[in-house]
Amino acid sequence: MTTTVATAPPGVRLPAAAARTRHTLGRVLATLARSVAIFVPVFLVATFVTFALRSLSGLSPARIQLGEEATPEAVARVEAQWGLDRPFLVQYGDWFGDVLHGRLGTSWTNGADISTLIGLGLGVSLSVATFALIIGVVAGFGLGTLAALRRTTWIDRAITGFVTVISVMPAFVVGIVLVAVFSVGLHLFPSAGYIPAEQGFGPWLAHITLPAVALSFDVVADVARQLRGGLVGAYGENYVTGAVVRGLSPRRIFFGHVLRNGIGPALATLGLKFPALVGASVVTEWIFGLQGFGRFANDSAQAGDVPAVQGVLVVSIVLVVAFNLLVNLVLARVTPASRRGV
Numbered sequence: 001m002t003t004t005v006a007t008a009p010p011g012v013r014l015p016a017a018a019a020r021t022r023h024t025l026g027r028v029l030a031t032l033a034r035s036v037a038i039f040v041p042v043f044l045v046a047t048f049v050t051f052a053l054r055s056l057s058g059l060s061p062a063r064i065q066l067g068e069e070a071t072p073e074a075v076a077r078v079e080a081q082w083g084l085d086r087p088f089l090v091q092y093g094d095w096f097g098d099v100l101h102g103r104l105g106t107s108w109t110n111g112a113d114i115s116t117l118i119g120l121g122l123g124v125s126l127s128v129a130t131f132a133l134i135i136g137v138v139a140g141f142g143l144g145t146l147a148a149l150r151r152t153t154w155i156d157r158a159i160t161g162f163v164t165v166i167s168v169m170p171a172f173v174v175g176i177v178l179v180a181v182f183s184v185g186l187h188l189f190p191s192a193g194y195i196p197a198e199q200g201f202g203p204w205l206a207h208i209t210l211p212a213v214a215l216s217f218d219v220v221a222d223v224a225r226q227l228r229g230g231l232v233g234a235y236g237e238n239y240v241t242g243a244v245v246r247g248l249s250p251r252r253i254f255f256g257h258v259l260r261n262g263i264g265p266a267l268a269t270l271g272l273k274f275p276a277l278v279g280a281s282v283v284t285e286w287i288f289g290l291q292g293f294g295r296f297a298n299d300s301a302q303a304g305d306v307p308a309v310q311g312v313l314v315v316s317i318v319l320v321v322a323f324n325l326l327v328n329l330v331l332a333r334v335t336p337a338s339r340r341g342v
Contacts, residue, residue, distance in 0.1 A: 136219025144227030192289030
């Protein structure tokens with residue numbers, strides 16, 4: 001007796017793995033396309049407003065280089081050298097074209113290339129901010145998950161109280177305490193300065209640890225609160241009740257249903273936190289003697305160096321949009337609700 005097995009013609013049906021891969025790729029590309037469609041007009045408007053700040057500020061390189069007593073003729077001569085005597089839209093078009101090519105102009109105060117100056121400070125701030133984000137994610141996810149799993153118990157209340165306390169502690173206060181304890185008292189970490197990673201991973205890590213810990217407190221608190229709320233809300237959904245009725249293990253319910261549906265708010269919080277860590281750490285950089293991005297922005301604003309401030313704003317816009325784009329892609333891959341377009 002011969003048994004004949006019917007086979008589908010080649011190309012009629014894709015294997016399940018290939019179909020899932022194609023579906024995932026299509027979802028990621030759709031999310032990327034939507035994000036880019038939002039990014040382009042936002043970037044255009046933001047850069048236009050950023051460039052218009054020079055005209056609104058009334059500042060001039062002549063006033064910085066020649067002083068307030070400069071004659072109108074001298075002021076006009078210096079402004080002509082900088083091309084400021086041309087129509088506003090012509091200046092904006094030239095500046096925007098340079099921005100698209102990575103050129104952010106020349107400093108009014110010292111004539112240095114702004115892209116180079118920002119690159120030096122951005123490397124320091126990105127090192128500290130990335131390490132602070134890692135600490136915040138690890139500690140925040142751990143505390144938020146533990147609080148959700150032990151909800152309504154003393155552990156939940158203790159974690160909630162702890163994250164509430166650290167959320168109201170300013171980073172510069174935490175930084176001063178860390179320096180006093182771990183640098184001056186215990187001599188475990190350097191109190192100030194920065195060493196690039198190219199000169200040694202150990203010294204680089206030692207110099208960024210304390211400022212990163214000081215900046216991470218706010219991230220830990222927000223991530224823990226958002227994750228705890230999202231997980232507790234997910235545990236109350238009907239699909240979790242159905243999974244319990246079907247006899248699924250608690251581990252499978254948590255990782256397969258609860259975590260994937262409750263992680264969204266915590267991930268969205270990270271989209272706002274990372275750019276803030278890079279640019280809003282001026283006081284912390286002063287405490288730890290870091291010549292970072294935030295300190296450069298502060299010094300440029302105080303000196304009236306408008307091209308430098310414009311460069312800082314452009315880089316900040318790119319950081320905010322790029323990191324939010326990354327978060328959106330992760331959300332599209334991880335959370336089931338985003339797959340349905342919710």
